[in-house]
Amino acid sequence: MSARSFKTSLRVTWADTDAAQVVHFSNYFRFFEKAEEEFYGALGFSFKDFRSQGLWFPRVEAFCQYKKPAVFNDVLDVEVTVEELRDKSVRLGFTVSNKETGDLLASGYLVIVAVDRQKGRATRMPAEVFEKLKSYAKQVL
Amino acid sequence: MSARSFKTSLRVTWADTDAAQVVHFSNYFRFFEKAEEEFYGALGFSFKDFRSQGLWFPRVEAFCQYKKPAVFNDVLDVEVTVEELRDKSVRLGFTVSNKETGDLLASGYLVIVAVDRQKGRATRMPAEVFEKLKSYAKQVL
Amino acid sequence: MSARSFKTSLRVTWADTDAAQVVHFSNYFRFFEKAEEEFYGALGFSFKDFRSQGLWFPRVEAFCQYKKPAVFNDVLDVEVTVEELRDKSVRLGFTVSNKETGDLLASGYLVIVAVDRQKGRATRMPAEVFEKLKSYAKQVL
Amino acid sequence: MSARSFKTSLRVTWADTDAAQVVHFSNYFRFFEKAEEEFYGALGFSFKDFRSQGLWFPRVEAFCQYKKPAVFNDVLDVEVTVEELRDKSVRLGFTVSNKETGDLLASGYLVIVAVDRQKGRATRMPAEVFEKLKSYAKQVL
Numbered sequence: 001m002s003a004r005s006f007k008t009s010l011r012v013t014w015a016d017t018d019a020a021q022v023v024h025f026s027n028y029f030r031f032f033e034k035a036e037e038e039f040y041g042a043l044g045f046s047f048k049d050f051r052s053q054g055l056w057f058p059r060v061e062a063f064c065q066y067k068k069p070a071v072f073n074d075v076l077d078v079e080v081t082v083e084e085l086r087d088k089s090v091r092l093g094f095t096v097s098n099k100e101t102g103d104l105l106a107s108g109y110l111v112i113v114a115v116d117r118q119k120g121r122a123t124r125m126p127a128e129v130f131e132k133l134k135s136y137a138k139q140v141l
Numbered sequence: 142m143s144a145r146s147f148k149t150s151l152r153v154t155w156a157d158t159d160a161a162q163v164v165h166f167s168n169y170f171r172f173f174e175k176a177e178e179e180f181y182g183a184l185g186f187s188f189k190d191f192r193s194q195g196l197w198f199p200r201v202e203a204f205c206q207y208k209k210p211a212v213f214n215d216v217l218d219v220e221v222t223v224e225e226l227r228d229k230s231v232r233l234g235f236t237v238s239n240k241e242t243g244d245l246l247a248s249g250y251l252v253i254v255a256v257d258r259q260k261g262r263a264t265r266m267p268a269e270v271f272e273k274l275k276s277y278a279k280q281v282l
Numbered sequence: 283m284s285a286r287s288f289k290t291s292l293r294v295t296w297a298d299t300d301a302a303q304v305v306h307f308s309n310y311f312r313f314f315e316k317a318e319e320e321f322y323g324a325l326g327f328s329f330k331d332f333r334s335q336g337l338w339f340p341r342v343e344a345f346c347q348y349k350k351p352a353v354f355n356d357v358l359d360v361e362v363t364v365e366e367l368r369d370k371s372v373r374l375g376f377t378v379s380n381k382e383t384g385d386l387l388a389s390g391y392l393v394i395v396a397v398d399r400q401k402g403r404a405t406r407m408p409a410e411v412f413e414k415l416k417s418y419a420k421q422v423l
Numbered sequence: 424m425s426a427r428s429f430k431t432s433l434r435v436t437w438a439d440t441d442a443a444q445v446v447h448f449s450n451y452f453r454f455f456e457k458a459e460e461e462f463y464g465a466l467g468f469s470f471k472d473f474r475s476q477g478l479w480f481p482r483v484e485a486f487c488q489y490k491k492p493a494v495f496n497d498v499l500d501v502e503v504t505v506e507e508l509r510d511k512s513v514r515l516g517f518t519v520s521n522k523e524t525g526d527l528l529a530s531g532y533l534v535i536v537a538v539d540r541q542k543g544r545a546t547r548m549p550a551e552v553f554e555k556l557k558s559y560a561k562q563v564l
Contacts, residue, residue, distance in 0.1 A: 214319070
């Protein structure tokens with residue numbers, strides 16, 4: 001039973017905000033993906049490596065629930081968990097909290113599929129990637 | 142039993158794309174919101190009016206499922222439906238299709254709550270807004 | 283002496299704004315590029331065609347001067363002029379005005395170079411593209 | 424004769440890129456502003472403080488020259504200099520380089536004016552802000 005997670009943080013920039021003076025809801029998905037990229041970096045691989053192997057990692061589902069707003073200059077903690085790991089796909093969970101107050105601001109997930117670019121269809125992810133994600137996985141299906 | 146929907150379209154710009162040479166997944170949420178804004182415009186109101194009444198319309202949930210990619214210069218049809226209407230919130234459904242091929246590219250929803258800015262909590266939406274949305278609603282709860 | 287220009291318009295979306303409740307300054311460059319794309323479309327070509335010919339059209343300079351802010355839902359007129367045309371590059375001028383008031387909001391330019399992707403260096407733009415841009419050019423150098 | 428500068432760095436995210444598989448030109452302006460925000464943070468103030476004093480710091484000019492592209496996952500060094508300081512405005516210079524290769528990718532500037540929101544016109548910047556910027560200024564006019 002694994003409870004490992006990856007944590008990173010970021011500071012809200014002016015360009016992240018909208019006229020409600022809070023972070024635009026679409027930007028949480030960019031925060032999710034940025035955290036995902038850093039998670040992969042920490043595991044020792046990147047989208048770039050996948051591409052050189054003829055792999056894409058497109059998102060097939062994206063979801064976010066918004067609890068409290070973030071404003072300019074807030075430092076946000078983003079936590080990544082591997083909610084469900086399958087041979088050809090992974091569901092990553094994300095929470096975004098205010099670093100100072102600890103308040104949960106948003107939570108959500110991305111479902112990502114390994115795709116063979118040539119064939120244009122889902123394929124097993126590389127064994128090395130699968131094994132590394134597995135060490136974080138709550139569920140392997 | 143209502144089946145009314147609102148339709149608009151947009152052309153994919155270079156800035157909408159990412160290094161996979163397709164529209165970045167987060168931008169579909171911007172397409173959803175742009176269609177929502179035009180839907181309100183067609184109904185005769187806007188976020189601006191809400192604000193002048195001390196109302197916000199923050200998103201509390203956002204979801205999208207991706208079927209096929211869109212590329213630069215594609216013209217996309219975006220259809221908006223009122224999936225569930227409540228006194229204080231509305232769930233809008235969205236589909237994005239390729240205008241030329243008719244292919245469904247993505248579908249999803251936004252759950253939006255009317256919020257009294259002063260009190261900082263959910264409030265009934267203005268009667269006029271409710272009535273107009275009702276004429277499109279699949280479900281009134 | 284040519285004074286031809288291309289005109290298009292767009293509506294400011296919520297995602298275009300920032301916490302100052304005006305359009306974020308970086309988005310004017312996206313408005314410029316969107317107008318450029320539509321200008322090319324009106325001339326009968328697109329970035330896509332260039333790419334299939336092994337051409338890129340990267341920007342080498344971008345400039346904007348801001349006069350007055352634009353707010354959510356404003357309709358903006360964007361005018362494109364061909365300020366300087368050379369064999370391998372073009373300088374497009376842009377003005378952004380408020381459609382309703384006619385007020386000039388911003389003006390600027392982009393310098394764009396035709397690049398042979400294989401060789402990685404500047405190249406003559408296709409004759410057909412050059413001729414079409416020429417019919418709009420204030421100056422051919 | 425001061426040559427002080429502020430340096431920060433950032434990693435290119437997938438969302439920063441476009442279909443040319445390089446960072447979209449408009450995003451350099453966001454990198455500039457992010458570096459500006461961190462520069463102010465290092466000096467001990469922020470846009471937020473300005474706002475609470477009824478001040479805006481809108482951009483009146485933005486310029487960037489592009490030398491070489493940046494790609495996904497590149498780490499970029501951004502250097503900020505105070506090129507010209509006046510009572511009511513400041514011109515910040517920026518360079519963006521590839522951290523690994525040291526290559527200069529882009530350079531440019533932002534001209535920023537202190538604006539009294541109530542009166543809607545340029546005003547002297549707070550003495551404390553002016554003094555701190557002065558310690559970095561190449562030119563005080």
